[in-house]
Amino acid sequence: MLIVHVPAGMRQAYLVSIPRDLLVAIPAAPGYGGGQDKINAAYEHGGGGEAGARLLSATLTRLTGLRFDGAALVDFSGFRQVIDLLGGIRMCVDTPVRSIHTKTQFDPGCRQMDGATTLDYVRQRYDLPGGDYDRQRHQQQMIRAVLDRAGETHLRNDPVRLDKVLRAVGGALTVDTNGVPVEDLLMAFRTLPADALQGVRLPSVPQTIDQVSYVVLENGGDGVFAALRSARMPDWAATNPRWVTRL
Numbered sequence: 001m002l003i004v005h006v007p008a009g010m011r012q013a014y015l016v017s018i019p020r021d022l023l024v025a026i027p028a029a030p031g032y033g034g035g036q037d038k039i040n041a042a043y044e045h046g047g048g049g050e051a052g053a054r055l056l057s058a059t060l061t062r063l064t065g066l067r068f069d070g071a072a073l074v075d076f077s078g079f080r081q082v083i084d085l086l087g088g089i090r091m092c093v094d095t096p097v098r099s100i101h102t103k104t105q106f107d108p109g110c111r112q113m114d115g116a117t118t119l120d121y122v123r124q125r126y127d128l129p130g131g132d133y134d135r136q137r138h139q140q141q142m143i144r145a146v147l148d149r150a151g152e153t154h155l156r157n158d159p160v161r162l163d164k165v166l167r168a169v170g171g172a173l174t175v176d177t178n179g180v181p182v183e184d185l186l187m188a189f190r191t192l193p194a195d196a197l198q199g200v201r202l203p204s205v206p207q208t209i210d211q212v213s214y215v216v217l218e219n220g221g222d223g224v225f226a227a228l229r230s231a232r233m234p235d236w237a238a239t240n241p242r243w244v245t246r247l
Contacts, residue, residue: 001039002140003060003068006192007231013192014233015143015247016200016224017136019215023207024063029055038214039063050176064225070177080115082146085165088112089145095134097124118142132215133201137245140199144247147197198237199245200224 001018020040028034032045032055039059046055053073061067083089092110099106099120106121113121122142128134150165203222204215222243227236237244 001056001060002143003064003066003228005228005233007233011193012196012198012234014198014200014228014237015140016202016228017133017140018060018202019132019136019204021132021206021213021215022202022204023209023214023216024059026059027055027062029058053176065229066225068178069180072176076119079146080119082165083113083115083118083149085161086146086149088114089118089142089149091118091121091138091141091145093121095128097121097126097128099124100126118145131206136201137199140197140245140247144197195246197247199247200237201243201245203240203243 001020003014003016003018005014005016006012007014018039020038022039023036024039024042026032026034026037026039026042026045029046029051031047037045039056042056042059043052046052053071057068057071089112090110091113093106093108096108097106098104101123102120104117104120106124122135122138124138125132125135130137203218203224205218207214207216222240224236224240224243227233
């Protein structure tokens with residue numbers, strides 16, 4: 001789960017990763033009475049699909065105090081097709097890891113990856129020093145690499161390829177803009193400088209409760225949600241560099 005925040009002025013963007021095992025209070029929904037659980041359970045408690053996304057959004061709103069302008073559910077199989085249509089993307093492996101899914105060995109270094117290889121890599125969390133936190137960072141890096149590659153390929157000048165990419169994107173996303181024109185959201189990203197994306201790791205720590213592994217907020221999130229609400233993320237990022245990665 002990613003919260004995407006673009007401050008006024010549209011010169012920066014922050015990708016705030018929410019750990020899937022974060023312990024949160026999930027509101028009640030039809031067929032579910034509400035309660036404490038891992039945040040990724042909110043989608044299933046809501047029944048999956050758009051209803052599950054609404055309960056997940058309500059859970060995130062309760063957690064952060066944010067009102068979201070829109071949401072997108074990403075189908076990773078569609079994302080794989082988008083990457084392949086772009087001719088692959090350049091990913092830099094920072095820590096050696098062996099895929100538990102395909103047994104592929106990813107050694108440190110930068111290389112061109114196709115869609116299947118990219119998704120295999122960014123799904124890994126076992127045997128990484130930071131576990132799921134490293135996986136979150138790799139997924140943030142994948143999004144940056146896709147945006148970079150889309151800019152490099154000059155899709156506007158290749159209408160056939162552009163149509164294929166747009167169809168693949170359409171098949172990969174279920175979008176709810178909450179009444180905000182899609183063009184406004186797209187414009188926010190289109191005007192961002194090349195070095196504007198920053199990944200944010202939610203201040204949190206792993207914790208075992210009743211023999212179940214969770215992630216819990218550290219010091220209430222060290223003020224990151226307040227910074228998001230009050231549009232002070234640049235200041236927060238500057239004073240909390242341990243949680244921020246320039247992508």
